[in-house]
Amino acid sequence: MYDTKRLAGGTGASFLVVALVGLIILSSGTAYAAPLASGSGFTVEADEIRSDEFLFYPSAGENDAGSTPVMVAEQRDVEIDGLRLTRTQDVPMMDGTMEISFTADETVEADQQYIKLTGLDAENAKFNGQVIDAQPSENPEQQFQQRAGSNVDPEDGYITDVEGDDPGMVQQDVEIDMVYLASNEISLPGLDVDVEYNSDG
Numbered sequence: 001m002y003d004t005k006r007l008a009g010g011t012g013a014s015f016l017v018v019a020l021v022g023l024i025i026l027s028s029g030t031a032y033a034a035p036l037a038s039g040s041g042f043t044v045e046a047d048e049i050r051s052d053e054f055l056f057y058p059s060a061g062e063n064d065a066g067s068t069p070v071m072v073a074e075q076r077d078v079e080i081d082g083l084r085l086t087r088t089q090d091v092p093m094m095d096g097t098m099e100i101s102f103t104a105d106e107t108v109e110a111d112q113q114y115i116k117l118t119g120l121d122a123e124n125a126k127f128n129g130q131v132i133d134a135q136p137s138e139n140p141e142q143q144f145q146q147r148a149g150s151n152v153d154p155e156d157g158y159i160t161d162v163e164g165d166d167p168g169m170v171q172q173d174v175e176i177d178m179v180y181l182a183s184n185e186i187s188l189p190g191l192d193v194d195v196e197y198n199s200d201g
Helices: 004-024
Strands: 042-063 066-081 084-090 097-104 108-127 131-134 144-149 169-183 191-198
Touching (some): 066 169
Antiparallel strands (some): 042 084, 066 108, 108 169, 131 144
């Protein structure tokens, strides 16, 4: 049985993941497509995430247990307030663990994002022009999709007139578990990177 709260929340995952890629290659000022977690993944938290266009569908990803089901979020024109990205992992050649955290004290902006997530919780979520579509297809990624924003393409109806507008999706007080992020370009104003070591693991 699916956790409907986590499924609905997963829609906003892509907004947050983009921050990690940008932070990792901060010296270049541009984020590129890259796997961000070879282990169990990382967590993104945000006060609010906004995206003009949004697409959400099932796929597969990798974590420390091997292949795992994920939801993919693709988004355009993303804004993130109160970004905090964290990952806990073993320390090379040491016995303890380390927590790596990235925070931005101003609004993070990204043009396009591709995110694989395993769970999402949001205090509040709003979709503009939402369409959830279960359809026959040989491609599992196209058998179930959620769309919002100006990229929606609903079937012609007799009563309803579903049209997307911007922003397509807004989520507040968000926490997302992610395993992968790809972002074309991202800005991270007020960036702070912190590492904390725990000798007890």
